[in-house]
Amino acid sequence: MKRLIVMLAAGLALAACSKEEPAPDPVRPVLSMQVKAEDQENLGRFAGTIQARYESNLGFxxxxxxxxxxxxxxxxxxxxxxxxxxDPTDQQNQLRAAQGDLARVQAQFINAQANARRQQELFNRGVGAQAQLDVALTDLKTTQASLDQAKASVNQAKDQLNYxxxxxxxxxxxxxxxxxxxxxxxxxxxxxxxxRPDIKEAVIDLPASLAERLPPDGVFLVAGQLDPSVHTTATVREIEPQAQSATRTRRARLTLAETPPAFRLGTAISVTLSTAITPRIELPVSALQDVDGKTRIWLLDTQTQTVQPRDVTVISREGGSALVNGGVKAGERIVTAGVNSLKPGQKVKIDEDSPR
The missing domain is CATH 2.40.50.100 (RNA polymerase II/Efflux pump adaptor protein, barrel-sandwich hybrid domain)
Structure with missing residues (x-):
């Protein structure tokens, strides 16, 4: 009996030794990102140009x-x-004609002066009639007026030639x-x-619907299309009151906070409109995992290269992104791809292409 018990114990020991140890969970490669809180809402991107605030349309x-x-x-x-x-031909002819009229009237004026002087002398000696003197004086005044008119015509003809x-x-x-x-x-x-190149501004066309609901604190980011590193901010100076019938857009003129030297007249620009909002966190939908009616994400510990799940509250989903409230903080790193194959405490390998 004792011998049988010893044999059974030995058999069990051999069986236990023959069982294989469970293999550890494999190290899975994942994509990750660092969470950032957004405090600006992007309302759209528009193309525009740098133009002068003041322009003059000149003509002859x-x-x-x-x-x-x-x-x-x-x-x-x-x-x-x-x-x-x-071509100054017409104006030169008008000037010559006016100068000819002036010369004729000047001769008439000289003759009228001489006649008035003669009649005055005769009247003073008592041999001239008052009526003749009155006619001579009236003729002198009339000729004087004609002379003034002829001089004005010459000046006008000179101005026309200058014009x-x-x-x-x-x-x-x-x-x-x-x-x-x-x-x-x-x-x-x-x-x-x-x-006038001294004062420049950005000019863009906004959809009529957006122009009507522009936030009062809206900030425009203006950057060069060829060199986005050249940029500044701008605010609305004026918006056309009526939309263009063909495009249903309204032209907006923006006052630049600064005017970089690269912003020459006619420079093509890209204008982004944003407004301040309550800080929020936007995550890619691929980072979310729905389990038992709850939504969770996987937090990545960069020191130990392990992951842990955490529940989050989703406010809204649109396209490939979702807004979340609570459960994650700015600065933490989360897994963005491969969440369905993870287990709590599992080691992962961060893909080199993951945004840091």
Missing amino acids: RVPGRIARRLVDVGAEVEKGALLAVL AELRTDHAGIVTAWNAEAGQVVSAGQQVVTLA
Whole structure:
């Protein structure tokens, strides 16, 4: 009996020794990210340009045919610079005609002066009639008025000749030409656009629906399209009251907080609109795991390279992201891919491509 018991004990010991030890959970590669709290809401990104706040549309003050155009688009001009000239033939003819009328009236005035002087002398000696003196004085006054009118006509003709030259009244940059040499233009017709480069602003087109609900504290981030590292902030200066019928957009002009040298007139820019919000945490949907009616995430301990689950409250889901409230803090690292294959305390390997 004792021998049988010893044999059974030995058999059990051999059986226990023959059982294999359970293999540890494999180290799984995962993607991860560091949680960040967002305090700005992005309302959209728009394309625009840098333009001058003040622009002048210049034109000739007299009609005529453009003889020469002296500057090109993009040229910087000083105050008083000559931009274009009209064919001055008509104005020169008008000046010659006015000068001829002036010479004729001057001769009449000299004759009227002599006649009035003669009649006055005769009247003073008692041999001249009062009626003749009155006629001579009246003729002198009439001729004087005609002389003043002729002089004014000459001055006006000189001004008309000067108006055949289009000059700037301030320094600026030529941004557009609306007429070419040889073209006949009317008085006041827009010929050239001149921009003042001292004050620049960003110009964008906003959807009418967004323009109507712009937050009062909305901040625009303005960056160059070719070099996004050149950027500044801006606020709304004015918005067109009516939307454009074709695009249903309203043009907005933004005052720049700073004007980097790279923001030259015509520079293409990218404008992002954001507004301050209560800090919130946005996570990718791939980081969430639904288990037994609850939603959880996997926190990653970078020191031990292990993971632990934690329940979170999802506020909303949209597209590939979700807003969560509680359960995770800014600065913590979570797993963003491979959550369905994890166990509490399991060791993981962080993929080198994971954002740090």
